[in-house]
Amino acid sequence: MSQPAVLFVCLGNICRSPLAEAAFRAEAVKAGLAVTIDSAGTGGWHAGNPPDPRAQAVALQHGIDISRYRARQVTEADFTRFGQIYALDSQNLQDLRRMAPRRTLARMGLLMDLVPGREGQAVIDPYYGDEQDFLEAWDDVSEAARRLVARMLR
Numbered sequence: 001m002s003q004p005a006v007l008f009v010c011l012g013n014i015c016r017s018p019l020a021e022a023a024f025r026a027e028a029v030k031a032g033l034a035v036t037i038d039s040a041g042t043g044g045w046h047a048g049n050p051p052d053p054r055a056q057a058v059a060l061q062h063g064i065d066i067s068r069y070r071a072r073q074v075t076e077a078d079f080t081r082f083g084q085i086y087a088l089d090s091q092n093l094q095d096l097r098r099m100a101p102r103r104t105l106a107r108m109g110l111l112m113d114l115v116p117g118r119e120g121q122a123v124i125d126p127y128y129g130d131e132q133d134f135l136e137a138w139d140d141v142s143e144a145a146r147r148l149v150a151r152m153l154r
């Protein structure tokens with residue numbers, strides 16, 4: 001059987017979902033969890049671009065180099081390749097569900113639903129914000145990443 005596969009999805013795939021990918025990758029490695037991990041955007045405007053420099057900076061502050069990540073848009077194949085797809089906010093989730101093939105088996109949900117007490121909440125979109133917003137986004141995706149690893153180990 002192939003290993004589990006998790007996809008993180010935001011709008012542009014240059015701020016929030018690359019951070020979620022990086023945080024989850026680090027937690028999975030730490031836990032020795034074999035899992036396929038990627039991120040993508042519901043929109044394609046930034047396709048081929050590296051993460052926002054501010055996202056790169058906050059990841060690096062936490063010891064993770066994401067400079068080689070490249071943005072891409074969600075594709076139909078993602079809905080067969082990934083068993084679990086986590087949206088960073090509810091608009092992303094709504095768009096994802098609209099993009100999904102009718103017969104998809106992929107489970108889609110809101111990332112912060114993984115964190116008790118934070119159900120239904122969005123990871124803050126820091127694109128028009130400042131460094132503090134990127135730090136807050138990092139904290140949120142890291143907490144969700146720890147919860148997801150713990151859940152997958154059960």
Ligand code: 4NP
Nearest residue numbers: 010011012013014015016127
């Ligand atoms: P992300 O952030 O969805 O977290 O990657 C954004 C990136 C780009 C835009 C908005 C949010 N934009 O409007 O171009």
